[in-house]
Amino acid sequence: xxxxxxxxxxxxxxxxxxxxxxxxxxxxxxxxxxxxxxxxxxxxxxxxxxxxxxxxxxxxxxxxxxxxxxxxxxxxxxxxxxxxxxxxxxxxxxxxxxxxxxxxxxxxxxxxxxxxxxxxxxxxxxxxxxxxxxxxxxxxxxxxxxxxxx
Numbered sequence: 411x412x413x414x415x416x417x418x419x420x421x422x423x424x425x426x427x428x429x430x431x432x433x434x435x436x437x438x439x440x441x442x443x444x445x446x447x448x449x450x451x452x453x454x455x456x457x458x459x460x461x462x463x464x465x466x467x468x469x470x471x472x473x474x475x476x477x478x479x480x481x482x483x484x485x486x487x488x489x490x491x492x493x494x495x496x497x498x499x500x501x502x503x504x505x506x507x508x509x510x511x512x513x514x515x516x517x518x519x520x521x522x523x524x525x526x527x528x529x530x531x532x533x534x535x536x537x538x539x540x541x542x543x544x545x546x547x548x549x550x551x552x553x554x555x556x557x558x559x560x
Contacts, residue, residue, distance in 0.1 A: 494555075501554050511548035514538055 461482060462475065469475045504512045504520050514534035521529045538549055541557045549557070 497555055497558060498551070500558075501551050504549075504554075511546075511550050512538070512554065513548055517549075 458479070462479060465475055465478050469478060501512070502508070504516055506516045506519060514531050517534040517538065518529060518531050521534070535547070538547065541549055541553050543553055543556070544550070
């Protein structure tokens with residue numbers, strides 16, 4: 411059931427169910443991911459060589475080319491650092507106890523705070539297994555970052 415109080419709802423995009431014992435339970439979706447899909451279509455990657463070839467058409471000297479390539483590199487580093495900072499802030503929301511990993515219980519609490527009371531701790535364990543590459547039953551920052559970037 412969706413709340414109609416104007417609260418922002420999240421969509422998990424799954425049609426599977428954690429219980430198939432009756433018809434109404436079959437209509438409850440088990441989430442496959444924690445966050446709503448906000449991924450933008452990735453921009454086409456441009457290699458350094460392609461950038462250099464394009465810039466050579468508009469610059470007047472090798473010095474100007476070198477300066478523009480250095481500036482592009484600096485901008486890329488700033489963007490990467492900002493993305494990592496945002497990911498760390500988001501991770502901290504889920505990692506309530508600050509131990510550097512997200513447990514099923516912590517995930518469940520965040521989902522409940524967002525108004526999703528359909529998801530059980532067992533559902534959260536299943537979601538975690540989907541991204542838990544080291545098999546420890548938790549989501550560490552590296553696994554969280556991999557999940558968010560792909």
